[in-house]
Amino acid sequence: MKKVAIECRNIHLAYGQTQVLKDVSLHIAPGEFFALLGPSGSGKSSLLRLIAGFNRQQQGQLLIDGQDMSPKAPWERNVGMVFQSYALWPHMSVWDNVAFGLVERKVEPAILKAKVLAVLEQVGLSEFAQRRPNQLSGGQQQRVALARTIVVEPQVLLLDEPLSNLDKSLRTQMRQELLSMQRRLGLTTVFVTHDQEEAMATADRMAVLDKGVVQQVGTAQALYDSPANRFVANFVGTMNVLTVQALRYSTGELHLRMAGLPEVTLPWPETPVQTEGAGLCFRPHAVDMVLAQQSENPQRFWLPGEILSSEFMGNATRYQVKVGLDVLTVDQAHHAGGVKWAPHTFVKLGLHPEQVQVVT
Ligand code: ADP
Numbered sequence: 344m345k346k347v348a349i350e351c352r353n354i355h356l357a358y359g360q361t362q363v364l365k366d367v368s369l370h371i372a373p374g375e376f377f378a379l380l381g382p383s384g385s386g387k388s389s390l391l392r393l394i395a396g397f398n399r400q401q402q403g404q405l406l407i408d409g410q411d412m413s414p415k416a417p418w419e420r421n422v423g424m425v426f427q428s429y430a431l432w433p434h435m436s437v438w439d440n441v442a443f444g445l446v447e448r449k450v451e452p453a454i455l456k457a458k459v460l461a462v463l464e465q466v467g468l469s470e471f472a473q474r475r476p477n478q479l480s481g482g483q484q485q486r487v488a489l490a491r492t493i494v495v496e497p498q499v500l501l502l503d504e505p506l507s508n509l510d511k512s513l514r515t516q517m518r519q520e521l522l523s524m525q526r527r528l529g530l531t532t533v534f535v536t537h538d539q540e541e542a543m544a545t546a547d548r549m550a551v552l553d554k555g556v557v558q559q560v561g562t563a564q565a566l567y568d569s570p571a572n573r574f575v576a577n578f579v580g581t582m583n584v585l586t587v588q589a590l591r592y593s594t595g596e597l598h599l600r601m602a603g604l605p606e607v608t609l610p611w612p613e614t615p616v617q618t619e620g621a622g623l624c625f626r627p628h629a630v631d632m633v634l635a636q637q638s639e640n641p642q643r644f645w646l647p648g649e650i651l652s653s654e655f656m657g658n659a660t661r662y663q664v665k666v667g668l669d670v671l672t673v674d675q676a677h678h679a680g681g682v683k684w685a686p687h688t689f690v691k692l693g694l695h696p697e698q699v700q701v702v703t
């Protein structure tokens with residue numbers, strides 16, 4: 344089957360007076376597994392419904408396989424969508440649910456039968472063909488929804504939080520199944536989720552949405568390592584942000600002042616960063632924590648702090664540490680016999696300049 348690209352060009356969508364998507368531009372490559380990640384209400388489902396043809400943008404263009412979709416109704420688009428609620432017909436058997444789209448398309452009975460059999464086999468539901476949806480587990484219902492969508496051989500697969508109704512361990516298993524099926528079929532897939540771990544574990548690339556605006560597009564690693572702004576930094580993984588009060592750039596160096604802390608100088612080969620609302624950010628595990636009286640490794644810069652609390656997580660101990668005006672999260676790898684430091688212990692946090700970023 345031909346793999347198709349999806350392109351959104353400067354799309355604006357409003358429901359009445361409420362602007363929901365603002366100038367959304369995305370290019371999704373043929374055969375890509377692409378995630379739309381964002382908090383509830385950020386416009387993910389609205390964008391997915393727009394690609395499917397259930398929403399119409401007021402401005403901008405949507406192209407699938409290079410073709411402008413605006414004159415096309417949903418059923419003319421060759422797009423399959425799995426809804427968050429699955430939307431299975433409760434009074435119909437699994438077989439009839441899956442066959443429905445083929446019946447509507449007036450597919451010949453022999454071909455219909457072969458296709459339904461093949462797709463039930465593919466999702467591992469062959470034995471359940473005569474059951475009703477309410478006689479199936481959540482994971483099985485989700486497979487029926489998927490089978491029903493792929494049986495008509497769409498070129499684009501749209502998944503709206505397809506795993507959110509499943510419990511945690513099933514969710515992890517199903518996301519791998521989804522991914523391997525997507526790879527097998529080579530379907531360009533847009534996967535909506537509010538769960539950053541799910542997006543990172545599956546997607547080739549993702550777009551982070553906030554309030555209808557695309558904040559950043561890239562691979563999981565690119566977004567995790569180089570978040571474009573504070574929103575992405577906090578939404579993709581756990582990030583510490585130290586409030587910077589003043590920041591001065593001189594050739595190759597950045598000087599930062601933060602309330603109650605010694606001035607920090609970082610090598611800074613890039614162009615000067617924006618001063619307004621700047622923050623110094625780094626991941627919880629990128630920090631070396633030592634007792635206040637211990638000597639400092641000169642490869643790092645050091646910030647004084649006080650431990651407020653800790654949680655043992657098995658592989659690491661997670662500390663909350665007061666540093667200047669902020670409370671930071673610091674993970675220290677745990678090895679058998681390692682000790683946990685008590686609240687009110689004075690410590691120093693060591694950071695490598697390469698592990699920190701300035702965000703606005
Ligand atoms: P998400 O899927 O990211 O949770 P949605 O796309 O469902 O977000 O919703 C984005 C915004 O649009 C929300 O503020 C929501 O309340 C609003 N919205 C969604 N659908 C409609 C609708 N049919 N009419 C009016 N407002 C809507």
Ligand code: MG
Nearest residue numbers: 387388389503
């Ligand atoms: Mg939604």
